[in-house]
Amino acid sequence: MPLDPERAYRAVASRDARFDGHFVTAVRTTGIYCRPSCPAVTPKRGNVDFYVTAAAAQAAGFRACRRCLPDAVPGSPEWNLRADLAGRAMRLIADGVVERDGVPGLAQRLGYSERHLTRVLATELGAGPLALARAHRAHSARLLIETSAMPFTEIAFAAGFASVRQFNDTIRAVFAATPSAMRAAAERRQRPGVAPGTLTLRLPYRPPFHADGVLAFLAARAVPGVEQVADGTYSRALRLPHAAATVHVTPQDGHVECRLRLGDVRDLGSAVNRVRRLFDLDADPCAVDGLLASDPALAPSVAATPGVRVPGSVDGAETVVRAVLGQQVSVAAARTAASALVTALGEPLCTPDGPLTRLFPNMEVIAERAHEVLTGPRRRIDTVRRVAAAMAEGSVDVHVGRSPEELEAELTALPGIGPWTARYVLMRVLGAPDVLLTSDSALRKGAGRLGLVSDVDGLAARGGTWRPWRSYAGMHLWHAAALPITSTDRRSA
CATH class of the missing domain: 1.10.10.60 (Homeodomain-like)
Known part of the structure; x- marks a missing residue:
């Protein structure tokens, strides 16, 4: 999206932190580029240029400001x-x-x-x-x-x-x-208490941030041995390009603390990027909440839980397999099936990290041996093996650079994968912000509890007013479905 220089300068003049990460301001008289909210003296309009990326400013000969550290901000949503x-x-x-x-x-x-x-x-x-x-x-x-x-x-x-x-x-x-x-x-300025061999990073986000919602979502789906949520911290074993790693993520005020133990330090950038996507740290909650709050049915939920995020994924292939395991069953049942795969087929970590002892199985192993582990309908087991085989051989490639339309078509072309699964993958793996899973029973239950129509067609029609943030609206509906039943709910049932 082209930058509007006048609007950008107004953001710089007011030091508006909401625009941090959207663009950088390069000052020709100093040769420095800054984030829009930099506390330095506001430059004259005639002395500044605006760039969509820090790379563009660097290519033009500008250096990063050492006061505002423009690269240490949330990425552009x-x-x-x-x-x-x-x-x-x-x-x-x-x-x-x-x-x-x-x-x-x-x-x-x-x-x-x-x-x-x-x-x-x-x-x-x-x-x-x-x-x-x-x-x-x-x-x-x-x-x-x-x-x-x-x-x-x-x-x-x-x-x-x-x-x-x-x-x-x-x-x-x-x-x-x-x-x-x-x-x-x-x-x-370093803080004490960092364990040897561990990198501790502060990953920024744009407030507000409903961290409890992300942790609850991940906790409900956490597979023992691979991940855990305890005492406000999400822990996870990661399969990264060069080696395995473990990460512990603790949301705090203004940032999340990310403690990484890397098997190969070349994976640092990839690990940080995946954590940011998992916790949706680059989202623009003001834009999301502003639109969703305009719907009277969603407004109370937005006010009660501002800054809702859509949890992402650290491994596209794993997310596809777990989505298939979750087709037409409860979250708990899907978690049990995933746990069985990990226990029997997961690769043990060379150095366990507390509760983290295994990696999620790779696709080749699942394709060959899932039938030895999984129980339930033969058709579902065959679908898991077929999907894992397709990803192992590369005929289906699931990564963050895929076109949503092409990936959805590839997934739905596989026997046993329906629209819900494919669109769930787009939302989690690609971070697609405008996916409303209208066939999801829990989501429709939440819609009913918020006074919205809960049939597929009616919810789809109402969801048109939530564009381009329907994925975030869906998180509010899922949250409503998980709330304790009240006396009002019983009277209306």
Whole structure:
């Protein structure tokens, strides 16, 4: 979406934090780019340019402000809203695809030529894939410099730089400081109590944030051995591109604390990106709540639970399998089936981390052996194996860079997968903000408890007024379904 310079400048003049992450402000007289809410003196309108991404500002020769740290803000919610090529590319770049597979690998995943991809990104975002990946590497390097005791040589290669010289040059160009100076500054403000080998990060979000809702959603579905919710913390074993990892996420005021134990530090950026997507930390709750509160039936729920998020996914293939296990059964039954798979087929962690002892089974193993573990209708077991086999062989590829329409078509073409499952995957894996699962029994129950029509057609018609945030409206309906039954509910039953 093109930036409106006048609107952007008004946001900067008022230091409006709601726009942090949507764009950066570059001041020509200082050569610095900042977040819109930077507390520095407001620059004159004639001295500033606005860029959609930090990479574009860096490519234009600007360095990051050391006071407001513009890369340490929530990402733009636009990347979840946009299903076009630029939006899908940004999601993959944030997951570290360029560092692992290069621009050719990125283009192949997106289904376009390198030349076309570069042209679209330069036009839409002001920077090509290499510049965008460079900004991603700089951010990952900063995290490692400030949160670990790793030697800078190791950090350079862990963050994806081709050489130590490239690492040093990039850090100086982007942050106007040497790695040594950045680490010294971080040590002066470091908090004690961090366990050796653990990276502790503060991941920002835009308030309000209904963290209890996310934790309750994840707790109801948590598979023992792989994940746990206890004492306000979500813990999870992760299968990352280079190695396994564990993460503990604790929502706090203004940020979530993320404690990572990585098997390979090259996975840092990917791990952070997946946690952000799981907790929907880049959402714009003011925009969502503002629209949903305009519906009288939803307004009380929005007022009671502002900042509702749509939980995402840390592993697309796993989410598909678990969605299939959840077809036409309760959440508890789906969790029991997933637990059986993990107990029998899950890969043990080399170093268990408290309650985290296993990874969710890979697709090859599920395709070969799920029938030995799962109980219930043969048709459902065959569907699980068929879907796992399709993902294992690559005929169905589930990742954050997929086109929603293409992924939905691929999934529904598989026997045994219906519209509910496919659209649930779009909502969780792609972060699609406008999915309303009208056939979901719990969602329809919640609609009835809020005084809305609860039949499929009627709910679909009413949901048209909630565009483009129907996924968030659905979370309010699910929340209403889980509330304790009141005397009013009994009288109306």
